[in-house]
Every structure is written in structure tokens, then in C-alpha cells.
Amino acid sequence: MNKKLVATLVLSSVAASVFAVNAGAASDKQVLKDDKGAVHNVVGKLGKVTGATVEERAFNALDKVKGDLGFTNAKDNFKFKKSHKDENGTTHTKLAQTINGIPVYASEVIVHEANGDVVGVTGGFQTLSADATAASVSDAAAVKAAVAETGYTGDLSRPSKAELMFLPQGDKAALAYKVNVNYIAEAPGNWTVFVSAVDGSILEATNHVHAGTGTGVLGDVKTIQTTLTSGQYYLEDRSKYMYTQKGSTIKTYTFNGGTSSQYYMTDADNNYNASNQRAGVDAHYYAGKVYDYYYSSLGRNSYDGAGKTIISGVNYSSRYNNAFWEGTQMVYGDGDGSTFIALSGAYDVVAHELTHAVTEYESGLIYQNQSGALNESWSDAMASVMDSGDWLIGEDVYTPGVSGDALRSMSNPAAYGQPAHMNSYVNTSSDNGGVHTNSGIPNKAFYNFATAIGSRTIAGKIWYTANRDYMTSSTNFAGARAATLQATAALYGSTSSYYTALKTAWSNVGVN
Known part of the structure; x- marks a missing residue:
């Protein structure tokens, strides 16, 4: 979120009172x-x-x-x-x-x-009263209504499917179809729409396209993995384990300033040094680095854990100030040169966005309110683990004419309009409940912990394990505290100094 917009939000206090956590260590329930x-x-x-x-x-x-x-x-x-x-x-x-x-x-x-x-x-259990026992609306009708709700009329990037489930609404449960609507032409969309299975009305609709941060293309020379086909080199990396295992690759395309079609970025002499190729070089290179970190340090084979191909598309639209995980691939804008410069050049951009993909396949944190703030924070945390030179997010790409600023700070969230403690939690209906604002609280907890133990790598492993094994789609801040403590106990023991440091890290941001 733009720091100027963040500053306009009204801060209000929320009391946080939970039972003391001693996850995984107690002999009694x-x-x-x-x-x-x-x-x-x-x-x-x-x-x-x-x-x-x-x-x-x-x-x-x-x-x-x-x-x-x-x-x-x-x-x-x-x-x-x-x-x-x-x-x-x-x-x-x-x-x-x-x-x-x-x-x-x-x-x-x-x-x-x-x-x-x-x-x-x-996790927990919700006592709910259902509004129906069977659907009166077809899944095809639900898909049509969901797509219409987004206002998009072009070709979808993948077919929409309707999944029947109950949507909690207070103590009620509405029988509904959950429909994903994905597109990258014109304005990007990664929607989750709930359509009533009783009368076809729209119950809820959320666009999950995630705002990115990162550095621009700085002119540094990198070694990249390419594939030679019919006399042309393609940005296709076949060097990773996932290719040996199942033929999956890292592929990078260009939108050439458009929004609907992607094209191969090729080169005749395998030296991608043209100005219009730089965004593709960095997107390709950093996607490989993120894959390598997850695989080498955490044993994870691509974002789905099963070796799925990683696709990136650069040069999206014109002067586009964003990067996002679309639900199937990464998409990068080149920036307008004032608010942002080309976003694909940053390691922390790619790490942040591909961690959204990891989260989608593991805890599935809903992109709203506290679970949404955790979704953002977990991506920031893993980005700070991989791109470990500082505790800033987006400092090299944001406002290139202004030195020393950033989008967010893990060490000092308040510097860019984010709360660092629950007593400053922002209650808002904008930005899906303040997901880019209130993420400052768990961000600060991660910083507290990583600096206390002197290791971002260990902190990142705990955060990843919590996401994979101990968090559900509706986990809130209190649940995240418990999840990270359980992960710490599983990895290092509940009597370890890490466990003690983590309790303090969360307590110091008001999550107990």
C-alpha cells in the first residue's frame, strides 16, 4: 500500500487477551x-x-x-x-x-x-444453522453469475469452476458455490466469488491479486539458464530437480506492453542484453533463486511442493505499478518510472509473491482481516529471509527519485504507516480489512524473533513449518503465535532458547 494512503488511516485500539501458550510442551491438555x-x-x-x-x-x-x-x-x-x-x-x-x-x-x-x-x-469448530440442504442453482449458472460480478468480459486465464460449500455468516451457514475467476488481460483479477446456491445472488466477492514490492533492473550481469530450440534461446530453465523429476521448468514470457497475450522472450546469441529484455532476465533469475531456497533450505519442490512449473510474465501493460501472483503464474509491470521502476528486478518481489503461492497450497490463509494480514506478513517474512541485506521491503524500486525510503519496514513498521503493536491495530473495511497495514504487527514479531536468536534462516524455517503444518485458512494473530510456537517445539524443543525468544517476540507486539 502507498505510504501516503496508509498515513490517512485512523488507528484504533484492540485489546488482545488470550490464554498463555505453551504449545507442544505441556503434559496436560x-x-x-x-x-x-x-x-x-x-x-x-x-x-x-x-x-x-x-x-x-x-x-x-x-x-x-x-x-x-x-x-x-x-x-x-x-x-x-x-x-x-x-x-x-x-x-x-x-x-x-x-x-x-x-x-x-x-x-x-x-x-x-x-x-x-x-x-x-x-483449529476450531463453528456451530452453524444451514439455510438449505441441496442446491437449487446449477454450477454453470453460478459460474456465469460469478464472472459477471467481476465485470470482466474477456477470455479467462483458466476455466472457472464452481465448488459447493457452506459459507459461514454469523451463526448461519449459506449454501453457496465458491467460484474462482482468473484473468490477466486489462486489469488483472484473481477473484473468489460466493454465489448463493439457493437463489443465485452474490454473497461475497474478493479480488486476491497481491501488490508486489522490489527493486528495479539495475544493470547487473547474471548467469541465467536457457534452452536452445531451432536456433533460438528461450528463457526456460531445465536445471532444477523438478525437471529431472517430472519435466517441469521455470519459464519466463513477455506481454510486450499488452495484457492478454504472452510471447516467448528469445535471443539468437544467448546474451540477453537489450533494454527490453532486462525485466525478463531478472524475473527468470530470481524465480530460480526462490526455487533453490525453498528446495535446498526447506525441502520444498516448487510452490506446490510437487514440482509444478513456475511461469513469469513481464512487461505487463503500460507503466504498470504492480506485480502479482495471478493464481497460476507471476505477472510483473515495468512501473511508471516515478512511483516504481521495473518490479521484476527484485529478489524480494519474487520471493514475496511466490510465497503467496506457497501459502495458497498450504494454510490457504484467507485474504481478509487478520488471516489476510498474516498472508501478507508471511510473504514479507520469507522475502526478508531470502533477500537478507536489510529489513526494508521495496526500498530499491519504490520512488526511485527519493533515496532511503521503502514500502514497508520489518524493523520499524510505523515508519511507513503500519502498526507495530495490537494497541494500534487498524480497523478498516478497505484493503480487505487492512491486510497491507496490519501485517506490520506480525512483521515486527518476526523481526523481534529473528534478531533475538540471530538467525533469519532459523526464523524462516519456523515460519514455513507453521504455515505448512499448524495454520489453517482462518488462522488469526493468536493462532499464528500458537502455530509458530508449535513449529518451534517440533523443530527445536519447547525448552529451547528459541521457544522462549519466540514467546517474547509475540508478547512484545501485544499478541499473547
């Missing part, structure tokens, strides 16, 4: 609640479970905490989604809340099981 009294974690030694499959054991585990979460029977209220075993042998099984077998949007739990012992349950 603890029920953790957020400042509104909602349960977000049950931790401790919760007992043994049996079962032939992880799904069966997860259901048995949930029945152990049904009184705490407020349901009567796990199998009647949850559906298995996926399971993952971490490096320590702990299995993390994610289940979605359901009503009559239909999933409830953004209501999930994660069961943590170690060799038959239940060591925690992340």
Missing part, C-alpha cells in the same frame, strides 16, 4: 482461545489413538476433543482433506468441517499425531 473466546488450539498429551489409516486415527483423535470444540461426533462433522508427515515423524492431518457432508468454507482442523499419540489439534 490446554485449550487455547483468541481474544474473542474462540478455541484455536488444543495442545498437550491428548491420548493414544488406533486405526489402520491416518484418516481413521484423525477422526478418533478429534473425538477426544469434541467437548472442547463443541461437536458430538467427528465423522458427522468433518471430512478428510490431506495428511503430511514431517521430518520428525509427526503426522499432520487436515480435515474440513462439514454440514451434511458438504464442507464449510475456511473451517478446518489439523490433527497432530506422533506414533499413535495425539499431541495437539489446531
Whole structure:
């Protein structure tokens, strides 16, 4: 968000009062609640479970905490989604809340099981009254209504699909179709639209295109990986493990100043030194660096964890002051030369945006309010881990005529209009509930922690593990504190100095 706009927001205080977290360390069960009294974690030694499959054991585990979460029977209220075993042998099984077998949007739990012992349950349960038991509107009609709601009339970048689920609305649950609408022509869009399955009305619509930050193209010479085909070199990197594994590559295209079509960026002598090629060179190079960091340091094979091809498109539109994850690829503008210079030249731009893609495939943090601020903050945090020369975000690309400024500061969020403590939390309906503003609070917590332990790498590993294993799509700030503590306990132990430092880091921003 532009710092001038941030400064106009009215700050208001929010009291944060939660139970003390000792995630993963207690011998007795603890029920953790957020400042509104909602349960977000049950931790401790919760007992043994049996079962032939992880799904069966997860259901048995949930029945152990049904009184705490407020349901009567796990199998009647949850559906298995996926399971993952971490490096320590702990299995993390994610289940979605359901009503009559239909999933409830953004209501999930994660069961943590170690060799038959239940060591925690992340997430909560919502008691909801459904407005219908079956859809009266077709999925095709829902897609048509969703696309119409966005106002876009061109070709979509991928076909829209309708997924039936219940959308919580207070203590009610509206039967709805969740429809994604994605396009990159004209103004970019990565929409999630909820269409009532009862009467076809629009219940909610959010554009998830993420604003980017980064450096411009500075003229530095880089070694890039290309592919020779029919006498021309293409910006296609086949050097990564994902190519050996399944033929996936890193590909970079150009929009040539347009918004609807992408073209190969080729070169006859494999020396991409023309001025109109520089944005592509940096987008390509930094995408490779981000892949390498996630793979080498965190064992993650591309943003989906399974080796998916990474696509970037540069030279988007004219004087376009943004970069974003579209839902299938990265897109970069060249800037207007005043507010921004070409955004694809920055390591932290690419790291930030591709971390949005990682988050989409893991916790799936909803891009609204506190979960949306966490989505932004996690991208800033991982960008600061990979591009570790300072604690600023966007300092080299933002307002090139003004030296020393930035979009955001991890160490001093207030310098650019962000709160650094819960007593300055911004309540607003703009920017999806202030996702680019209130991200300053978890950003400061990350900075506090990383500097206290003297390692961005360790802090980043904990943040990544929390995103992967201990956070759900609706995790809020209190839940993020618990998630990072659980990740720290899993990786380094609950008696470690890291665990103590992390508790202090969160407490110092008012999240307890």
C-alpha cells in the first residue's frame, strides 16, 4: 500500500487477551482461545489413538476433543482433506468441517499425531444453522453469475469452476458455490466469488491479486539458464530437480506492453542484453533463486511442493505499478518510472509473491482481516529471509527519485504507516480489512524473533513449518503465535532458547 494512503488511516485500539501458550510442551491438555473466546488450539498429551489409516486415527483423535470444540461426533462433522508427515515423524492431518457432508468454507482442523499419540489439534469448530440442504442453482449458472460480478468480459486465464460449500455468516451457514475467476488481460483479477446456491445472488466477492514490492533492473550481469530450440534461446530453465523429476521448468514470457497475450522472450546469441529484455532476465533469475531456497533450505519442490512449473510474465501493460501472483503464474509491470521502476528486478518481489503461492497450497490463509494480514506478513517474512541485506521491503524500486525510503519496514513498521503493536491495530473495511497495514504487527514479531536468536534462516524455517503444518485458512494473530510456537517445539524443543525468544517476540507486539 502507498505510504501516503496508509498515513490517512485512523488507528484504533484492540485489546488482545488470550490464554498463555505453551504449545507442544505441556503434559496436560490446554485449550487455547483468541481474544474473542474462540478455541484455536488444543495442545498437550491428548491420548493414544488406533486405526489402520491416518484418516481413521484423525477422526478418533478429534473425538477426544469434541467437548472442547463443541461437536458430538467427528465423522458427522468433518471430512478428510490431506495428511503430511514431517521430518520428525509427526503426522499432520487436515480435515474440513462439514454440514451434511458438504464442507464449510475456511473451517478446518489439523490433527497432530506422533506414533499413535495425539499431541495437539489446531483449529476450531463453528456451530452453524444451514439455510438449505441441496442446491437449487446449477454450477454453470453460478459460474456465469460469478464472472459477471467481476465485470470482466474477456477470455479467462483458466476455466472457472464452481465448488459447493457452506459459507459461514454469523451463526448461519449459506449454501453457496465458491467460484474462482482468473484473468490477466486489462486489469488483472484473481477473484473468489460466493454465489448463493439457493437463489443465485452474490454473497461475497474478493479480488486476491497481491501488490508486489522490489527493486528495479539495475544493470547487473547474471548467469541465467536457457534452452536452445531451432536456433533460438528461450528463457526456460531445465536445471532444477523438478525437471529431472517430472519435466517441469521455470519459464519466463513477455506481454510486450499488452495484457492478454504472452510471447516467448528469445535471443539468437544467448546474451540477453537489450533494454527490453532486462525485466525478463531478472524475473527468470530470481524465480530460480526462490526455487533453490525453498528446495535446498526447506525441502520444498516448487510452490506446490510437487514440482509444478513456475511461469513469469513481464512487461505487463503500460507503466504498470504492480506485480502479482495471478493464481497460476507471476505477472510483473515495468512501473511508471516515478512511483516504481521495473518490479521484476527484485529478489524480494519474487520471493514475496511466490510465497503467496506457497501459502495458497498450504494454510490457504484467507485474504481478509487478520488471516489476510498474516498472508501478507508471511510473504514479507520469507522475502526478508531470502533477500537478507536489510529489513526494508521495496526500498530499491519504490520512488526511485527519493533515496532511503521503502514500502514497508520489518524493523520499524510505523515508519511507513503500519502498526507495530495490537494497541494500534487498524480497523478498516478497505484493503480487505487492512491486510497491507496490519501485517506490520506480525512483521515486527518476526523481526523481534529473528534478531533475538540471530538467525533469519532459523526464523524462516519456523515460519514455513507453521504455515505448512499448524495454520489453517482462518488462522488469526493468536493462532499464528500458537502455530509458530508449535513449529518451534517440533523443530527445536519447547525448552529451547528459541521457544522462549519466540514467546517474547509475540508478547512484545501485544499478541499473547
